[in-house]
Amino acid sequence: MDPNRFQNLFPGLSQAEALATLGKPLEALEDVSDRYLAAAHLVNFPDDETITALMACAADDHPAQAQRIARRKAVESLARLGARQALPVIQNCLASGDTYLVENAVWALAELQAQPKVVTEPLLQLLRDGRQNRRVVAQTVARLGIQEAVAPLEALRQEEDPLLVAAVIAALARLTGNKDGLAALEDHLLHPDVTVRRAVIQDLMDAQAFGALAAITAAPVSPVFRLRGVRHLADQQHQDGVAPAGGLLPLVDRMLRDDPATITLVHRYDTTPGLDFLVQELYGTDFGRVYLAVATLIAAAKDAAAKADTLAALTRSFADRGWNDYGAHYHMIKLFGWLGDPQPLPLVREALANRRPQFQKSRPAAALTLARLDPRQAAPALQDAACEGSFWELRYAALMGLEQLGLPVPPATLADSDWLVALRAKRMACR
Template identity: 30%
Template sequence: MSERFDTLFSGMSEENALNLIISDPSQLDNPGVKYLAASRLGACTSQQSLDRLIEVASKESDDLYERITRRKALEALGRRKQKTALPVLIEALTDQDEPTVVNAVDSIARIGASLTETQQQQLLTALNGPDNQKRAVIQAFTRLNLPDSNDVIAELRGDLNPLVAGAAHAHALRLTNRDESLGPLLSQLQDTNPGRRRAAVIDLGDAQHLAALEALTRCPVSMPLRAKSAFLITKAQSEGNREDINKTHSDALLETLLRDDPRTLALANPSPIPSEAEAIRAGLQHRDEARQYEAAKALCEMPATERLALIDDLEENQGSDYGVHYLLASCVGLLELHERSDLVRGALQETGPQYSKSRIAAAWSCLRLRLDDQKPLIAELATDHPWEPLKWSCTQVLEKMN
């Protein structure tokens, strides 16, 4: 479970979680609290909670709830980032349950500790599994900067599954600067399949290749996912002390990405959404972000009077949808709709983790609408917020406001 949603179990004490995670699921009214307890312990810091997670992560079971709890415990160990958890994570690599192996692999990568040659070989053996598992293993090798000594990963650059091949291309880019692997990933950013586009965004973040930054600003994938990869790229390039890095240009690209104007994205859909209310409503709630952005673009192109009425209707009836909420906060600023500035103020003040991206949109909208009364809150977010894209956005907005 992502740290952004730790509030979901904030009412569960550590002591309660320690007991629930080892309780017999048949004795619980809601056995699902066991894996919620595992997530709770992942947010703890005590040695007792770490030992309990390791204990649970080491136990195999035929019971569904116990298996899911084990998966969650393996995932939670990645959050704890303690090297002492590596033995149980390595051991889990031989499990026949794919999600168990994937969670173990992800946690090994997240801990980021050096692996012995034996452990590397054990990790590489986990490539012998389903495609999702293969992808996770390749990603771990990339994120841990582990070489492909036997060219096993290199061979997978030709895999028929683009998610497997893409991860292998990212490994080649990051560890061997194999520039010819950049093209397939950039092409995949415009795939008609949204899952493949998202995978390419992640792979480019893993590859940490500066040439991908501009393409990420135009890709119709959710802004937070693109921002995560973009910040990984710029951070890696900065830490590498590259002399060819133009920080001004990189910052400009980050700003373009975070402003996220749907009118500048590469939306190559053969059937664009018309600027009609019903079509826009449906598009904003589509599962494919490309359709959401197309709907936002159509909203921007509506006649002014119809647009204001639709924004009011969307805010009232669909404003609880996180995606709609974000795009409305963005469009009001992009269109400089001063008469709807209260929508922007409200979005900036949202503290729920699911609204963090709306706060980014609101910050940039405050700049365009000159909402100087929001400077104190923007300054607070620029100083104290833990999410780098929001913190960076507010810092830039504040500087431009001043």
């Protein structure tokens, strides 16, 4: 999905207003958070005036908390704007006592491709400083190709923090070319801590671990993380003219279909919980537990009465708060399809048309559920989504839905601007 879709969160705020807010003395602000919001919003106005204002904010070491958080955001915004002229200001932030500012500055150095000879020594010092986020430092020295970091990175392999160790393994693979340790990273995809499972996908991406595509596909995390990882690695191989072993399209199909039976679960129930508990689990942030609940709900709905009870519980919860919780919303839309009852079709169609940024992963889910629940009437909506979808996952899923219904591929998709969508369309056209 589009990584920039959350940037413009204040569409009514003009550049002039944001600049004025960023330049106001702290005591003149109506809300102390306004300076932070201005630094975040200015990323939407990529010009010299914006960059000058953000650089001034990034250089301001006023100790007030409102300025500290604004300064962190200013550094991030400068990096997102590609403002290499801000590198000296950002490099000065490495000496700050604010570890969060240091973290943002380290990340920004990689984003802006700082000259390694200028930043090598401060980065090596940070690698030895246990107060810092050394995971980000490890990622940055690898991205900048700092070979002097190999020895201090090797010394960190025995640390207890799995997030740090995973980043170190990936960084060493990138700097040395030796990928023998990447199998250990795949093991982290099944770590009990969901934060580790999510983070290691980024590490596998950084290490160009092409052999991990299937393992990423089955990892018990949100499909957003899995799709991002698989897509990144697939794009790298596509640029190199290499086809993924075993074929890429079946992996992408599997992730968008997102049947819990294809996920490697890391949790188990001692006894089968009740319906209310299982529905409540859909609101959790650990998708490993959520997928266990989804699989249990599907397995329990064996007869008409059980299906009716499950559907009733889901629709009540959806009306109560599921409509506004993007994680539960996604899983409920999928469950409606697995249960096979057309009763929630209005909710599914609404989800397909829902353009709220946080709910974007529900739209591909809705396309596939619509094809399942309304095979006679789904075609127009799926054809529109396949040709006009604002992000590739939706267009791809719409093609899957059309194929499921035995309908022809829309000709426009054969020349889709996204190579993966076009490849999916061409496969359909050849059948």
